[in-house]
Amino acid sequence: MSKQKAIPTAGPDFEHLLAQDVVIEAAPGAEGAARTGAQAIEPGHSPVAPLSRAAGAARALPKPGLMVDAALQREVEQLLFLQAELLDGKHWQAFIDLFADDGVYWMPVTPEQTEWEGSPSIFAEDKLMMEIRKGRVSHPNAWSQAPMWETNHVVSHVAIESMSGGTINVRARFHMMELRRDDVRHFGGSYRHTLVRDATGALCIKLQRVDLFNGQAPFDYVLQIWV
Amino acid sequence: MNVQPLVEPDRVHKTVYTDPAIFDSEMEKIWEKTWVYCGHESQVPAPGDYYAVKIGRQPMIMVRHANGEVGVLYNRCPHRGVQLVGNLKGNTGNTFVCSYHAWSFHLDGSVRAIPLAKGYEGTRMTRENPDCNVKRAARVDSYRGFVFASLAAAGPSLGEFLGEARIAFDDMCDRSPASEVEVVPICHRVIQHSNWKFFMENQLDALHPSVTHQSTGIAAGRVEKRLKAERGSAPLYYHYLSTFASSFEMWDSVQTINFPRGHGILKAYMGLRPQDPDTLEYEALLKQAYGEQKKEEFLSRSIHHVLVYPYLSVQSPLQQLRCLRPLSPDKTLSEIWHFRLKGAPEAIYRRSLWYYNLVNSPATMINADDLENWTKGQWGLSSNGGDWVSFHRYAGDDRVENGVTYSNHGTSEAVMRNQFRAWSEYLSA
Numbered sequence: 001m002s003k004q005k006a007i008p009t010a011g012p013d014f015e016h017l018l019a020q021d022v023v024i025e026a027a028p029g030a031e032g033a034a035r036t037g038a039q040a041i042e043p044g045h046s047p048v049a050p051l052s053r054a055a056g057a058a059r060a061l062p063k064p065g066l067m068v069d070a071a072l073q074r075e076v077e078q079l080l081f082l083q084a085e086l087l088d089g090k091h092w093q094a095f096i097d098l099f100a101d102d103g104v105y106w107m108p109v110t111p112e113q114t115e116w117e118g119s120p121s122i123f124a125e126d127k128l129m130m131e132i133r134k135g136r137v138s139h140p141n142a143w144s145q146a147p148m149w150e151t152n153h154v155v156s157h158v159a160i161e162s163m164s165g166g167t168i169n170v171r172a173r174f175h176m177m178e179l180r181r182d183d184v185r186h187f188g189g190s191y192r193h194t195l196v197r198d199a200t201g202a203l204c205i206k207l208q209r210v211d212l213f214n215g216q217a218p219f220d221y222v223l224q225i226w227v
Numbered sequence: 228m229n230v231q232p233l234v235e236p237d238r239v240h241k242t243v244y245t246d247p248a249i250f251d252s253e254m255e256k257i258w259e260k261t262w263v264y265c266g267h268e269s270q271v272p273a274p275g276d277y278y279a280v281k282i283g284r285q286p287m288i289m290v291r292h293a294n295g296e297v298g299v300l301y302n303r304c305p306h307r308g309v310q311l312v313g314n315l316k317g318n319t320g321n322t323f324v325c326s327y328h329a330w331s332f333h334l335d336g337s338v339r340a341i342p343l344a345k346g347y348e349g350t351r352m353t354r355e356n357p358d359c360n361v362k363r364a365a366r367v368d369s370y371r372g373f374v375f376a377s378l379a380a381a382g383p384s385l386g387e388f389l390g391e392a393r394i395a396f397d398d399m400c401d402r403s404p405a406s407e408v409e410v411v412p413i414c415h416r417v418i419q420h421s422n423w424k425f426f427m428e429n430q431l432d433a434l435h436p437s438v439t440h441q442s443t444g445i446a447a448g449r450v451e452k453r454l455k456a457e458r459g460s461a462p463l464y465y466h467y468l469s470t471f472a473s474s475f476e477m478w479d480s481v482q483t484i485n486f487p488r489g490h491g492i493l494k495a496y497m498g499l500r501p502q503d504p505d506t507l508e509y510e511a512l513l514k515q516a517y518g519e520q521k522k523e524e525f526l527s528r529s530i531h532h533v534l535v536y537p538y539l540s541v542q543s544p545l546q547q548l549r550c551l552r553p554l555s556p557d558k559t560l561s562e563i564w565h566f567r568l569k570g571a572p573e574a575i576y577r578r579s580l581w582y583y584n585l586v587n588s589p590a591t592m593i594n595a596d597d598l599e600n601w602t603k604g605q606w607g608l609s610s611n612g613g614d615w616v617s618f619h620r621y622a623g624d625d626r627v628e629n630g631v632t633y634s635n636h637g638t639s640e641a642v643m644r645n646q647f648r649a650w651s652e653y654l655s656a
Contacts, residue, residue: 107590109413118577120413120565123590128450132468135446136592142442144599218416218560219589221598 059111062171065159076170076195077158079203084153084174087226092134095226099127100196100204105226107210116207122215123226130226137225144224149180151225155191167206168195174210176227185220187227189213228252234651236644237622238615241608243650244422250556257537257653258283262368262375262388264539264550265289267566268297269372269409275318275334281552282378287364288312289374292334293321299364299376300336311361323361336361371396372407391631392490395533398543401525403568404516408546415563415589421601423537423553424646426561429597430532430540431485431493431642433478434620436471439600443592444472463501464581468592470497481531481637487630489536489649491642494529499544505574512570536649545579547587557605563587618643 079098086095099105106116107123116124125133137145157173170193178185194207210227228248233240243249263282270278271291278289279302286302288311302310304325311323311332322339323332331339338359347353364376368385373396375385386393400407419426429435437444447468454461477496484492500506513522532542538551546566553559565583567576586593608616621639625632634641 109415118573118580120411120415120580120588121584122415122588124584128454129585132443132446132450132465133592135449136443139442139446142596143439144595145442147599215589218418220418221420222417222595223590224595 063159063161065161066163068160068163072168073158073160075203076160076168076193079195079205080155080158080170080172080191080193083205084155088151088153092138092225096127096130096134098205099130099208100198100206101127103127103205103207105130105208105210107212107215107227109215111211116209122212122223123210133225147181149178151179152177166196168203169193170195174227180221187212187214187223189215189227228654230651230654234647237619238617239647241614241616243647244424244605244608244616245556247556249654250422250553252654253537253553254283256656257650258553259285260377260379260382261653262366262377262383262385264535265299265367265374265376267372267408267410267564268369268374270316270412271297273318275320276316277312277319278316279312279314282364282376285378286310287376289376290319290334297367297369297374298335299367299374301362301364303361304330305338305359305361306330306341332361336363371400388488389535390488390490391486392488392492392533392535394492394528394530395535395539395541395543398525398528398530398533399541399546399566399568401517402513402544402546402571404512404570405568406516407569408566409569411565411567411583413565415587417561417563417589417594417598418554419559419561419598419601420557421559421598421605422556423551423559424650425601425604426540426549426551426559427489427534427537427646428643429601430534431483431491432640433481433483433493433637434475435597435600437473437475437478439596440471440593442596443468444470447592448472462581463499463578464585466497467582467585471593475638479637483634483637483639483642485625485632485634485641485645487649489534489646491534491536491645493531494637495531495544497531497544500526505572505578509572509575512572516570536646542582545582547579547583549587557609618647 083095083098086098103126104116105123105125106121108116108119108121113119113121136142154175155172157171159171161169161171163169170191172191172193174189174191176187178187189210189212192207192209192211193205195203196206198204212227230243230249230252233243259282265280265282265287266278266289270276271289274291274293274295276291280287280289280299282299288300288302290298290300292298300311302312304311304327306325306328309325309327311325312319313326319334321334323334325331329340329342333339338354341347341354341359344354352359364378365380366377368375370385370389370393375388377385447465451461451465451469454465473496481496482494484494486492510522510526513525517525530543532540534540538553540549542548546568548564548566550562550564551559552562563583565580565587585591618640621634621636621641622644624636625634625639625641627633632641632645
């Protein structure tokens with residue numbers, strides 16, 4: 001790819017323009033390298049993400065879900081479905097109880113982020129912080145809670161990605177509609193649950209990572225409760 | 228437009244929050260004239276790096292030139308007016324190329340190539356014509372790495388505009404052993420359904436926290452107290468939240484300082500200088516860099532946040548900055564940034580980050596209630612239920628010295644009275 005080829009400065013330009021490579025995908029080793037005008041004018045969708053890949057480039061291929069025992073698949077799915085219903089029913093403590101004692105709910109800002117601690121995040125909450133959020137939204141003078149609001153979650157595409165040493169890694173998709181006063185908002189994205197078993201053998205959540213599909217667009221108002 | 232009848236020393240007319248004509252006048256006479264914050268130099272570290280930014284109603288591009296300087300251009304091709312960049316940020320290489328007819332420009336906006344240049348021979352639009360260049364902001368300047376632009380060729384310098392409010396950037400950068408900060412490349416963007424003035428007034432309104440934020444303050448205080456009982460101490464970030472539920476008396480003891488041009492300071496109240504090992508290590512680095520006396524001067528400034536009127540709230544002790552981009556009388560975009568103190572330990576960054584995540588994120592447990600208040604405020608002021616907005620609290624009680632108003636009570640509405648003095652001057656100019 002002759003990305004270094006100069007933009008023509010004069011003359012019959014059309015041939016030069018045709019001869020130029022239009023580079024949309026990030027070239028190997030191109031991180032930090034100067035990008036072409038063609039890259040720059042490709043409308044992007046990731047205004048705050050690091051420039052780790054060009055806007056039009058594909059992500060890594062998804063791993064197919066494991067063909068696990070049907071009972072385990074059902075057990076995992078039922079946990080995720082229950083979690084969604086607890087949120088919609090405003091059962092905050094029951095929601096928190098699904099997490100392991102050292103469990104974490106994390107909503108990063110960009111897909112590239114890998115660590116919940118030390119990262120700018122939308123949510124980064126251990127169980128103590130979840131307790132504060134629960135206490136806050138339940139307080140009679142939580143003013144933002146006064147308007148009528150409801151949510152409706154749909155969870156699907158539940159795939160067990162890997163299992164090792166008692167840890168189960170699950171990915172799923174969600175769509176959440178929120179009604180607040182007279183307005184509806186939509187939030188979509190993917191969950192990644194890291195599940196373990198507690199002393200009783202029940203599945204619980206060690207880490208729930210939530211990648212909000214529209215988390216990099218401006219928020220019209222804010223989120224008040226876990227998605 | 229004559230705004231004098233709308234602004235009295237202790238009250239303002241509701242239309243200053245709701246009238247589209249007044250909003251247009253604000254855009255024209257304030258945002259598109261005075262110095263407006265574009266971003267931090269570290270947002271565009273390499274030549275060709277750009278960041279699209281709005282100055283008033285004008286779409287602009289902050290771009291790093293080949294010579295290392297940061298410039299600000301109109302995002303508009305001089306040929307047919309198409310915007311040159313379509314993304315919020317990126318790198319354009321060494322050229323801007325218009326996607327419509329391939330006119331190309333150097334990073335400073337000067338024209339580089341016009342396709343089919345011979346077609347322009349004998350016309351007015353040959354490349355020697357300055358109209359072939361991308362129009363630049365009339366003035367660009369920076370202070371300690373923070374870049375501002377003015378779309379008016381004449382007017383006060385950036386230094387004159389900032390005045391005493393430059394302490395926002397001094398206080399942030401002086402806390403770095405290297406004397407500078409760099410941006411954390413994440414920007415939270417939240418739309419407020421209210422006039423921009425609600426935010427600016429609220430920032431220094433010391434009566435509102437214990438009312439607006441009591442639910443979070445109380446819930447956090449309960450957990451903080453339990454942790455202290457169980458473990459002897461609780462991380463500082465619980466205090467970020469619990470302190471909002473302080474008494475009216477405490478808030479009344481926090482002074483505001485109100486400068487000309489509407490700028491202001493809310494003095495410190497959070498106690499952000501603990502004596503844990505991380506802090507001591509950090510303070511030793513500052514002492515090494517500046518000496519004991521300067522270190523103490525830098526760390527003992529009493530600042531919670533600084534307002535650069537009419538669009539910035541800078542929380543310098545926690546290295547956070549919120550910038551307003553008004554969209555319409557009842558819609559305001561806020562951009563929320565966090566900065567790293569260069570040369571400071573990771574633990575100091577992480578401690579501030581908790582504030583960014585808990586208070587300033589789009590899942591904030593604090594601003595959610597502010598936003599609800601401002602939305603309802605906007606609706607209330609749009610009604611015929613009354614014409615005036617009251618700023619009477621402790622009117623006549625403040626101390627004025629050399630044009631600076633010091634509140635005797637933290638809850639004095641001196642803040643709003645001062646902001647509207649500046650607003651009125653801007654709009655009457």
